[in-house]
Amino acid sequence: MKKRSFILVMMMILTFVLAGCGQQPSESDAGEKAGDLTGKSLHIYCGAGMTNPFQEIADAFKEKTGCEINVTFANAGQSQAQISASKEGDIFIAGSVEELDPVSEFVSERKDLVKHIPVLAVAAGNPKSIDGLPALVNQDMRLVIGDPESTPIGKIAKKALSDLGILNTVNIIATTTTSPQLATAVSEGEADATIVWKENCTAEDIEIVSTNDLEKYIKTVPAAVLTFTTDKETVDAFMTYLGTEEAKRIWAKYGYENLE
DSSP states (O other): OHHHHHHHHHHHHHHHHHHHHHOOOOHHHHHHTOOOOTTOEEEEEEEGGGHHHHHHHHHHHHHHHOOEEEEEEEOHHHHHHHHHHHOOOSEEEOSSGGGGGGGGGGEEEEEEEEEEOEEEEEETTOTTOOOSGGGGGSTTOOEEEEOTTTOHHHHHHHHHHHHTTOTTTSOEEEEESSHHHHHHHHHTTSOSEEEEEGGGOOSTTEEEOOOSTTGGGOEEEEEEEETTOSOHHHHHHHHHHTTSHHHHHHHHHTTOEEOO
């Protein structure tokens, strides 16, 4: 009887061991164990407004693997033009999924990363008591927005103001080619308000207005693998790393929110 019990216990242990051996590593584990990629390199296009978090992610991946990450930071229009003209590069990190449309023929796969949240931002203390987009109709309000032709945030600003029927009545004093420039314009007193990405509002002299006017315009940051890549193994290692908890913590550190 004791011998039979011993055999049953050993069979159970063996079953658990074999089951464990058959498990695939989680996406996080796979990213942590990307291996030695010294001598490898990737060319990545990334939206200029995401410079801080993405550079930190690229540096962290290089430190883990030895892989050199060459990043071209530019607005969406510039990145799209470069991709189409050069037909070179490995990955495109865009400000929204829609920004992949002009280069869709060069995209082989896509991974959605984090939420990209537009907000209404004003000077710290909200000196002009701006409580939402409709308040911008006052011609005394100086509004700066992104270029609608070349930046995702500019397209959102134009759409949001158009949907409210106030695009032609607000006082838009300037447009910019990158999102960080929008926050700078407000923090330096050159404008009273702007529609900008949440992560660009980190300076102490700028604050986000509590309003739901822009909730339906929240976007998703995608990572798109380009068809030109010649090192799929290294690309796959980096794409896997983008799904790790470490990469997600870096995005969160800069104000991005994880997808639900």
